Amino acid sequence: MDYRDGFVRRAAWAVPRAAGRSISADAARRLARVIGSAEGRTEAGVLRVAHRISPRVADLNPELAKISPQWATTDIAVRRHGLHWRLDLRDNLQAVLYYAGRYEPAVARFLRAELKPGDVVLDIGANIGLHSLGAAKQLRDLGGEGRVIAFEPAADSLDKLRAAAERNQLADLITLVPAALGERKHHAALHADSRYDPADSGVRxxxxxxxxxxxxxxxRLDDWVREHSLDRLDVVKLDVEGSEAAALGGASRTLIRLQPRAVLVEDKRPDLRRRLHAVLDELGYRSTGATFDHNTLFRPDRRDDNEVTRRHSVR
Structure with missing residues (x-):
């Protein structure tokens, strides 16, 4: 997407850049946060801020003022979404949350509207817990029942999630699982993306x-669910950077037996879309046509319940 700044935006973003040259990176960062938070009041503005940060699309948007990586810091406190965070601004996700004030606002809005008292939520690829903590806070506000189960394999991200849960008095509502999900049990290498800083956890x-x-x-999710006797699942959010179909392949019995009413899956790669939708179709889930920040919402198709159950029971 091509973004360009007009006169007003160019003038506004010139202020932190000048501060960075003449005062300090800290001054530039704080001024950029004020300007970015104003821009981030709209969903289009959040995307603009994300493009100001991302090194991958810098050359695609030469007329867009950039947020300098020199302003990044590895540990800064901020309050966002009614929650207290400590952020590493080398990570794009955390930088967008800091500068724009929001990250994936449509997903957050969906979860606020969707969650009900007592819901069990599965966050697969939880990262630092942006949506896990938001969902847990929503459940607490709804009466304190239910829980969030967060799967995150990266130790540094999981440590941040754990610390944030404790800092915000949400630890009792979140179960942390230090693992990735797939079609079979094994060990694998978690890689950084060469286009980003190795500390950028959101693209690993x-x-x-x-x-x-x-x-x-x-x-496999099916194995974890059986071992932990999970008997309820209401909402699933799945974002694992291209491994979504594999994660669903190891979750077939769980999705068929517990039938969560909403499955929200990152669906931004055309090369993977056909397989992803085919896997969900086989499990009895249909796209609603609704998307939230590149995440497609699937709901169970009740008409196919008997056929899906029969097909998988003979495996």
Whole structure:
């Protein structure tokens, strides 16, 4: 997408850039946060801020003022979404949250509207817990029943999630699972993306081409659910940087038996879309046509319940 700044935006973003040259990176960062938060009041503005940060699309948007990586800091406190965070601004996700004030606002809005008292929520690829903590806060506000189960294989991201849960008094509502999900149990290398800083946790994946960050366990959701006797699942959010179909392949019995009413899956790669939709179709889930920040919402198709159950019971 091509973004360009007009006169007003160019003038506004010139202020932190000048501060960075003449005062300090800290002054530039704080001024950029004020300007970015004003821009981030709209969803289109959040995307603009994301493009100001991302090194991958910098050359695609030469007329867009950039947020300098020199303004990044590894640990800064901020309050966002009614929650207290400590952020590493080398990570694009955390930088967008800091500068724009929001990250994936449509997903957050969907979860606020969708969650009900007592819901069990599965966040697969939870990262630092942006949506896990938001969902847990919503459940607490609804009466304190229910829980969030967060799967995150990267140790540094999981540590941030754990610390944020404790800091915001939400630890009792969140179950942390230090693993990736797939079609079979094994160990795999979690890679950084060569187009980003290795500290950018949001773009790490099992298929990326950057340096190895960590050796991580990969498990099947069906196995974890059986071992932990999970008997309820209402909402699933799945974002694992291209491994969504594999994660669903190891979750077939769970989705068929517990039938969560909403499955929200990152669906921004055309090369993977057909397989992803086919897997969900086989499990009895249909796209609603609604998307939230590149995440497609699927709901169970009740008409196919008997056929889906029969097909999988003979495997």
């Amino acid at each position: 994946s099992l298929q990326a081409d950057g340096e190895v960050v960590q050796d991580v366990p990969v498990i």
